Structures are given as C-alpha cells and as structure tokens.
Amino acid sequence: MKESLKKLAPFLALAIVFLGFTIYNPNMASLVVLEKLGQQTVIVGIAALGMTLIIISGGIDLSAGSLIALTSVIMAQAITQWHFPAGLAALLGITAGLLAGWINGFLITRLKMVPFIVTLGTLLLYRGLAKALAHSTQIKVPATILSDFLAALPPERSWQLLPPGAWLMLLLAALTAFLLTNTPWGRHVVAIGSNEATAHLCGIHVKRIKIMVYSLGGFFTGLAGLMQLSYQEQGDPIGAEAYELDIIAAVVIGGGSLSGGQGSMLGTLLGAALMTVIRFGCQLNGFPPWVTQMATGTIIIIAVAIDQLRRHRLRPQLS
Amino acid sequence: MLSLHLPSEGLPLKPAVVRSPFIARGLGKTFGTQQVLDQIDLRLSKGRIYAIVGENGAGKSSLMKILSGAMEPDRGTMEWCAKPYEPKNPAQALSHGIAMVYQELSLALDLSVAENLFLGNEISRGGIISASLQKRRTKEILEALNHSEVLPHLKVGDLSPGARQLVEIGRALALKCDLLILDEPTSSLNQQDCSHLFELLRKFRIQGKTIIYISHFLEEVEAIADEVIVLRDGKITLQSQMSSTTRQEILRHMVGREINQFFPHRTRPATGGPPLFSVQDLALQVGAPKNSLQLYPGEILGIFGLVGSGRTPWLRAIFGLESFHSGNFLWDGRRFDTDNRPRPEELWHRKMGFVSEDRRHEGLAATMSLEENMALSHFDQYASHQMLDRPRLTERCNTMMQQLRLAAQGSKQNIDTLSGGNQQKVALGRLLDQGSRLWLLDEPTRGIDVAAKADIYQGLHQWLAAAPQERGILMVGSYLPELMGLCDRIAVMVQGRLGPFYPQGERGEAQLISEALGEAS
Structure with missing residues (x-):
C-alpha cells in the first residue's frame, strides 16, 4: 500500500504541477507543448536512465554532463573533420561514452576509489578533453539523419506525438526497467546498492557488476550526447554544463536513494519530466529563471523528505 | 598519585544526587508487534552493584537504553533523585549523572584515546578544547585502569579490541556519574584486566555510586554483584540478593525451561x-x-x-x-x-x-x-x-x-x-x-x-x-x-x-x- 504510494508520488507531483500551469495558462496543454516537453526531457532523461542504475548500485557519476559534451564533440568532429557517415559517427561517440564509463568503473572498483571523487576528477578530465578536441569552439554540424532525433515533427508525422528520440528514451527505459527487475543481473545491482557486504558474502561479482553499471551509464550518457548534438546541431565543448546535477535530481525526485538499493526507471523519467515541465512552464509564462531554480530546488527537497519520512515510519528499530 | 585514588574523586557531586535511589515503575517498550519490555519495576539503591542477566534479546539492552536516555519508553515512569527522570537523549541522562558504557564499542576510530574519552564532554576553556588537560586526565584514568601504556595521543583505530574496551571503560570514568551502566564490559578483556576492573567497581561502590553490570557470564556476576536481576522476554523473572540464590536458579529464570528440552535430541x-x-x-x-x-x-x-x-x-x-x-x-x-x-x-x-x-x-x-x-x-x-x-x-x-x-x-x-x-x-x-x-x-x-x-x-x-x-x-x-x-x-x-x-x-x-x-x- 505504502510502496505503491511511493511509486505514485512522482506521477502525482508531475500531474499536479502540469495541471497548475495549465490552469494558469491553458496554452500549456497543447500538442506542440507536449512535443517540446518531449524534446527537452530526452537529453537529461536518457542520461538519467544510466544514472539510475549507478545510483541504485550505491554509486554516483558526476562526470555525466562533461561526458555529454565530450561525446557530442566527438560525433561532430567525426562528421565534419573526419568525414564519417553520420551513423558511424554516432556509434563512435556512443562507444567513447561506454569507454569513459568503463574508466570510471575501473577506477572505482580496481583502485578502490570513492565514486564521488573519481567522477569529480573525470568531470574535469572529460570536459577538458572535449575542449581540446574542439579547440574550444562549437562545431556546427550539417543536417544529417541524426538531426531527426529531436527535430520538431513535420505536420504529416504529427500522429507520432513525440520526436523519435523521446520514443527511443521510453523504449530504453522499459528495457532497463525490465533488466533491473527481471534478471539476476538486475537484482544483483540492487543487492550491491542495498548492502555491498551482503552481496559480496552471497558470492555476487561485485566489482564486475559495478564496472558494467558504470559502462552502461557511459553508454546512456553517450546516447544523451547524440541527442544533444541532434537538438543543437552542433558539438559544443562547453554545452551540457552542470547537467549531471539535473540528471541526479531526476533520479532522486523519482525515488532513487543516494545510499543505494532504491530507485526506478519510471520514477526517474517522471522526475526528468517534472523538471522540464517546471522549466518550460516558467518560460512559457515569462517567469524569470530564478523562479525555475527555486521551484526545482523545492521539489527535490520535498521528494527526499517524503522518502525519509516514509522510511522512518516503516522501519521498526530493532536492535 | 592518582592511581591510588579514584579517577573521579574531587569532582563536585550534588549531595542530593548521592543520596537518591533510582526508581522505575511499569516501564514498557514495543517495536512493531514485538514487546521488548513489559511492566518493568526497578528500585536501585546507592552503593550497590546490580547484575542484570538474561539471554540475548531478553530486553537488557533496551532497558539500559531507556535508563541511559538512548531510547524513550512507551509506558511507565522513572524517578531519579526523587524527581521525575525523563531523559530525551544520552546527553540529558549524563547531565543527571547517569552514564553508560556500551558493549558494542561506540568509539570514534579516527580520534585519539584522549579525544574519545572526553567526546561530548570536552574539557574546554573559553570554547577552546584544552588538549593538554584532557591528555593529563586521560593519563590518570588509564593509570587507574593499570594500563598506562595506552597513550592518550594514540588513534583508537590502531588499538587492539581489548585496549579499545579499556578506553570505553575509561570514558565512563571520565564522566561525572552516580549511576554507571556497564554492558558486557569484559568481553574483550583478559583475566587480569577483569579483576582490575572489579576492584575499581568495588571502590565505586564504597564511594556511593550505583552500578548496573550487564553480563551473561554468571561467574563474573557472582564475583561482583550484590544483587542479581534476571530478565526474560522483556520481564523481570527474578530479583534477588546474590547470596541467597544459586546459579541453577538464575539459569532457570533466564531460560524459562530446562536447557536440555530446548535443544533437539x-x-x-x-x-x-x-x-x-x-x-x-x-x-x-x-x-x-x-x-x-x-x-x-x-x-x-x-x-x-x-x-x-x-x-x-x-x-x-x-x-x-x-x-x-x-x-x-x-x-x-x-x-x-x-x-x-x-x-x-x-x-x-x-x-x-x-x-x-x-x-x-x-x-x-x-x-x-x-x-x-x-x-x-x-x-x-x-x-x-x-x-x-x-x-x-x-x-x-x-x-x-x-x-x-x-x-x-x-x-x-x-x-x-x-x-x-x-x-x-x-x-x-x-x-x-x-x-x-x-x-x-x-x-x-x-x-x-x-x-x-x-x-x-x-x-x-x-x-x-x-x-x-x-x-x-x-x-x-x-x-x-x-x-x-x-x-x-x-x-x-x-x-x-x-x-x-x-x-x-x-x-x-x-x-x-x-x-x-x-x-x-
């Protein structure tokens, strides 16, 4: 009963905020706006899928924002300088993301370093690398098939409701959620985040799984980089600045616990959508940016506070 | 010098505190569906050593947590110095002169011996910790425990389990307390340190302190306690003068059934x-x-x-x-x-x-x-x-x-x-x-x-x-x-x-x- 309420909470929050904006300004509830929301949620949303896995396993990845920039720069460079076909350039960027995630995982597990510190380091490292690759300038990319991911839908395809990138995000979320709940691997990820000592005792390959989780996180971040490229039509070494905070916030609003063992893909997407709705709703109505920031901040704190209260009430203090 | 005397000698004690016993009436505590304490009545006099025995899960720890302010009871009242005693946290209990030494070592491993001894009770002057004074007092206390080789500046994380337990006991000595609760204080100590601790406790008794000693080693209980209190399933099943009971009787009240029936043949x-x-x-x-x-x-x-x-x-x-x-x-x-x-x-x-x-x-x-x-x-x-x-x-x-x-x-x-x-x-x-x-x-x-x-x-x-x-x-x-x-x-x-x-x-x-x-x- 209470568990289901917890799952419902981000959904309710999203509905309430959306309804609030709609009452204030009926323009909010139009198909165009829905499409815009889809576009703007995808970048953070896709990266947040990987982050959800990482946070459930008890870790954190601060390098996600930098990695989005790095992978988008790699793809832009591949298309413009090295004349790769668009598909291959995308593959290269996503592989680079996977590799960067693997490096995070390797440093954390093999060198036994704290995730926060490792990824704080790679945050700067990957950002620096992106700037070096792009010679600190934005790389304009000509329109390719990649642009379609987040482009506005032409009128004849308006029945699709959301741009392809958004559908991809939903598909990936469903797949990852399935992986997490219905395979031994997924349960092992939860177990590691819930209690790493127990997982080790139970013969779970803790290190191996953690490396896979960070690699998968890098993969999703690379995909987010692709979306960034598609949306902005350029590889931007200083783009996606501080996106890692939005990504982490999406996971937390969606019920993820920074101490591990808890979180859901659906919740994360709702969390990401909630933040977009707030940002977009404020923009639509001409509110200044500080309103957006304070509202988002408040939502994060409320989400975590509700979670804490619920946990305290459920747990009997047996000693 | 100090090793001949008592470590806490010279600390000001309020006369009323010294005279007053501890009274608990109808204490109860429930977690979820489990009643861990049920109708506990206790009356403790000064200058006596009480042993509380019982199996794991009998409610000893919960009772002691209530006494030391780490937990609040659901039911019942307590009295200390003829006044209502309702500690909301260990710090409040301490200000009433009630202190507890925990069995599960509750030391800060990254801090030094001296810092641990005075944790939460620092000796300070004008808001600044007087490290040298703390070290001196620590030295005195450890000498009183016959272990001057445990130096005040050592990091507790580097000490052996036995030495850590001494630090834990030392912490109680550093406090100005009139009711001292010790939870299995000897589990990591060797025989010599045990008997030394017992000597100290006997000195405390002469000083008029009340001591609660929790253990499941009945030999220890027989050696040190004036009175024994047996807990089982959250209730007191026996309270008796040590001299007028036997080990068999204590065991019977602890287990509630013959041990032989308890285990499958x-x-x-x-x-x-x-x-x-x-x-x-x-x-x-x-x-x-x-x-x-x-x-x-x-x-x-x-x-x-x-x-x-x-x-x-x-x-x-x-x-x-x-x-x-x-x-x-x-x-x-x-x-x-x-x-x-x-x-x-x-x-x-x-x-x-x-x-x-x-x-x-x-x-x-x-x-x-x-x-x-x-x-x-x-x-x-x-x-x-x-x-x-x-x-x-x-x-x-x-x-x-x-x-x-x-x-x-x-x-x-x-x-x-x-x-x-x-x-x-x-x-x-x-x-x-x-x-x-x-x-x-x-x-x-x-x-x-x-x-x-x-x-x-x-x-x-x-x-x-x-x-x-x-x-x-x-x-x-x-x-x-x-x-x-x-x-x-x-x-x-x-x-x-x-x-x-x-x-x-x-x-x-x-x-x-x-x-x-x-x-x-």
Whole structure:
C-alpha cells in the first residue's frame, strides 16, 4: 500500500504541477507543448536512465554532463573533420561514452576509489578533453539523419506525438526497467546498492557488476550526447554544463536513494519530466529563471523528505 | 598519585544526587508487534552493584537504553533523585549523572584515546578544547585502569579490541556519574584486566555510586554483584540478593525451561572414515597460530571464543571474506590455499554457505524483500535464459518459511520490517534454499528471541538429519549454552589459537569459560 504510494508520488507531483500551469495558462496543454516537453526531457532523461542504475548500485557519476559534451564533440568532429557517415559517427561517440564509463568503473572498483571523487576528477578530465578536441569552439554540424532525433515533427508525422528520440528514451527505459527487475543481473545491482557486504558474502561479482553499471551509464550518457548534438546541431565543448546535477535530481525526485538499493526507471523519467515541465512552464509564462531554480530546488527537497519520512515510519528499530 | 585514588574523586557531586535511589515503575517498550519490555519495576539503591542477566534479546539492552536516555519508553515512569527522570537523549541522562558504557564499542576510530574519552564532554576553556588537560586526565584514568601504556595521543583505530574496551571503560570514568551502566564490559578483556576492573567497581561502590553490570557470564556476576536481576522476554523473572540464590536458579529464570528440552535430541555421528571438510594449519597472518580441524559427515562442530578471540576472522578466512597467510583446506574435492584462494562465489557454487554474525551490515540487504534476500546467493537458480521465474521464487520461499516457522505477511514483505528472529531465519533460509551442504555459522542466533532460537535449532537439526552423510555445520560463537546444546564436538579459541576438539559433555561450562578467558594454559 505504502510502496505503491511511493511509486505514485512522482506521477502525482508531475500531474499536479502540469495541471497548475495549465490552469494558469491553458496554452500549456497543447500538442506542440507536449512535443517540446518531449524534446527537452530526452537529453537529461536518457542520461538519467544510466544514472539510475549507478545510483541504485550505491554509486554516483558526476562526470555525466562533461561526458555529454565530450561525446557530442566527438560525433561532430567525426562528421565534419573526419568525414564519417553520420551513423558511424554516432556509434563512435556512443562507444567513447561506454569507454569513459568503463574508466570510471575501473577506477572505482580496481583502485578502490570513492565514486564521488573519481567522477569529480573525470568531470574535469572529460570536459577538458572535449575542449581540446574542439579547440574550444562549437562545431556546427550539417543536417544529417541524426538531426531527426529531436527535430520538431513535420505536420504529416504529427500522429507520432513525440520526436523519435523521446520514443527511443521510453523504449530504453522499459528495457532497463525490465533488466533491473527481471534478471539476476538486475537484482544483483540492487543487492550491491542495498548492502555491498551482503552481496559480496552471497558470492555476487561485485566489482564486475559495478564496472558494467558504470559502462552502461557511459553508454546512456553517450546516447544523451547524440541527442544533444541532434537538438543543437552542433558539438559544443562547453554545452551540457552542470547537467549531471539535473540528471541526479531526476533520479532522486523519482525515488532513487543516494545510499543505494532504491530507485526506478519510471520514477526517474517522471522526475526528468517534472523538471522540464517546471522549466518550460516558467518560460512559457515569462517567469524569470530564478523562479525555475527555486521551484526545482523545492521539489527535490520535498521528494527526499517524503522518502525519509516514509522510511522512518516503516522501519521498526530493532536492535 | 592518582592511581591510588579514584579517577573521579574531587569532582563536585550534588549531595542530593548521592543520596537518591533510582526508581522505575511499569516501564514498557514495543517495536512493531514485538514487546521488548513489559511492566518493568526497578528500585536501585546507592552503593550497590546490580547484575542484570538474561539471554540475548531478553530486553537488557533496551532497558539500559531507556535508563541511559538512548531510547524513550512507551509506558511507565522513572524517578531519579526523587524527581521525575525523563531523559530525551544520552546527553540529558549524563547531565543527571547517569552514564553508560556500551558493549558494542561506540568509539570514534579516527580520534585519539584522549579525544574519545572526553567526546561530548570536552574539557574546554573559553570554547577552546584544552588538549593538554584532557591528555593529563586521560593519563590518570588509564593509570587507574593499570594500563598506562595506552597513550592518550594514540588513534583508537590502531588499538587492539581489548585496549579499545579499556578506553570505553575509561570514558565512563571520565564522566561525572552516580549511576554507571556497564554492558558486557569484559568481553574483550583478559583475566587480569577483569579483576582490575572489579576492584575499581568495588571502590565505586564504597564511594556511593550505583552500578548496573550487564553480563551473561554468571561467574563474573557472582564475583561482583550484590544483587542479581534476571530478565526474560522483556520481564523481570527474578530479583534477588546474590547470596541467597544459586546459579541453577538464575539459569532457570533466564531460560524459562530446562536447557536440555530446548535443544533437539541428536545422536552423535561416528567420526571415523574420511572427513567431509578439513582445514590444515590455516593462519591469518605471519606468525599467527596455525589451526586445523576435521569435520565428519553429519557433525556439528563448535568453536567457542569470546569477542576478540579471533574466531570470527578465522571462519571468515575460510569463506574468502578475509585473507589468510598460510595453510589450506579441502572442500568438495578441491584444495584451497594461498595459490588458489577461496572466493565466496566459488564456495557457494561448491555448496558451502555462510551466515554472518552481523545481520544488519552483512547478512541482509535492507531494501529488498524477504524472498529476494533468501535468493541473493543463487538468483541464477531461479533464472532461465536470464529471466527470473518469480512465481517459483515465491513458492520456494513459502516452503522455506514453513520449514523455519518464519512468521511474515508474505514472501514479498520488506526484510526491514521483520523482527530480528525472523530476519535471522531468512539468513539461514538462504543456505537451506541454496542447497549448500556445509554451513559456516557465525553466532547464528545473536540477538534474537528464545522462540526463534528454538525454531532455528529445530531447523538445523532437521536439515542435518535429512542427509547426514553429506552435510555438516561448523559454528563459532560466544553463547555457550547454544554450543553445548547443539554441537557434537567443541574447541575453544583464545587469542587466535584453536584448542583441541572434545566431544560435548567431556568438559563443563565452567571449564570452557575459564579456557576461553585464557586461564588454563
């Protein structure tokens, strides 16, 4: 009963905020706006899928924002300088993301370093690398098939409701959620985040799984980089600045616990959508940016506070 | 100089505090569905030493937490110095002159001895800690404890378990208290330090302090206490002058039934033939004792050792949870040594299982359900083509719950909401369900209620009896009645050295305890 309420909470929050904006300004509830929301949620949303896995396993990845920039720069460079076909350039960027995630995982597990510190380091490292690759300038990319991911839908395809990138995000979320709940691997990820000592005792390959989780996180971040490229039509070494905070916030609003063992893909997407709705709703109505920031901040704190209260009430203090 | 006197001498005591006894009326505490304390009435006078005994889970710790302000009672009232006493936290209790020394060492390992001694009670001048004064006082206190070699500036994390316990006791001495509660203060101490502590406590008694001494070593209780209070299932079952009761009577009130009825009757298996499992000269570090054992099919072997005796690391080393320096063991036709180190995943695969003494931090995954915790070591058994077969998991979990008489709302219940006893059944149920043939158990019934213990003993017995030729149990612990009731052969571990195994019954309780304390050598 209470568990289901917890799952419902981000959904309710999203509905309430959306309804609030709609009452204030009926323009909010139009198909165009829905499409815009889809576009703007995808970048953070896709990266947040990987982050959800990482946070459930008890870790954190601060390098996600930098990695989005790095992978988008790699793809832009591949298309413009090295004349790769668009598909291959995308593959290269996503592989680079996977590799960067693997490096995070390797440093954390093999060198036994704290995730926060490792990824704080790679945050700067990957950002620096992106700037070096792009010679600190934005790389304009000509329109390719990649642009379609987040482009506005032409009128004849308006029945699709959301741009392809958004559908991809939903598909990936469903797949990852399935992986997490219905395979031994997924349960092992939860177990590691819930209690790493127990997982080790139970013969779970803790290190191996953690490396896979960070690699998968890098993969999703690379995909987010692709979306960034598609949306902005350029590889931007200083783009996606501080996106890692939005990504982490999406996971937390969606019920993820920074101490591990808890979180859901659906919740994360709702969390990401909630933040977009707030940002977009404020923009639509001409509110200044500080309103957006304070509202988002408040939502994060409320989400975590509700979670804490619920946990305290459920747990009997047996000693 | 100070070692001749009392460490807290000279500290100002309010006269009213010294004169007044402690009174508790109808204290009660309930967690979820479990009533841990029920109608506790207590009356303590000054200048006396009270021993509180009872099994793990009898409610001793809860009662002491209430007295020391770490927990609030649901029902009942307390009085101290003829005034209502309602501490909201340990700091408030301390300001009333009531202090507690915890059994589970509650020291800050990164801080120094002196800093720990005065933690939360720092000596300061004008808001700045007077480090030199604290160090001087620390030195005096440790001298009073006869351990001036524990220097004030040492980091507590670098100290041995015994030395840490001295620091913990020292902390109580650094406090200005009139009611001192000690929870199993001697579990890591050697005989000499024990008797020294007793001397100190007797001096405190003359000084007019009230002392509550919690222990399950009845020898200690007999040696030190004026009065004994027995707790069982949250109730006081006996309160008596030490001189007018016997150990038999205390035990009877502790257990509530004859110990013999408590354990299922088993016939001891034959120890001839090839062993099921054997360990050869396993040593954890360079120069550490080399220990060997043979476990024969159908046997329950017990290793008795006090906290800090090295029993737990040694057992964990077998399961690959701690590294070892030399030696080997044979299991499932395979030799494990320093070239082929045991890893938990391989041992599970070869059907060896392990239950940790630390349920909360190592035994269970708190955010997961009962059935998932059961299957944590063997999710693969429930998967085909990498897909979990959840209905089968639920079905098998229900079977396990029946076998161990596990009371829960269902197999999907969150593990966090179960009582300690039921949680422990899940930890054991994991081995049962996994199908492992050799169980390594570290304090398998720590901190759980008597009924759950009985269920677990029954469960172990039935499991072993079902296929005695291919199963065995190696358990370590400090809870002697359990080892004596369950094991076929028992050895004692002292300072990492494992003594010989003798058939249960050849040595009495007193002899085993004195060996474990390192007396007979």
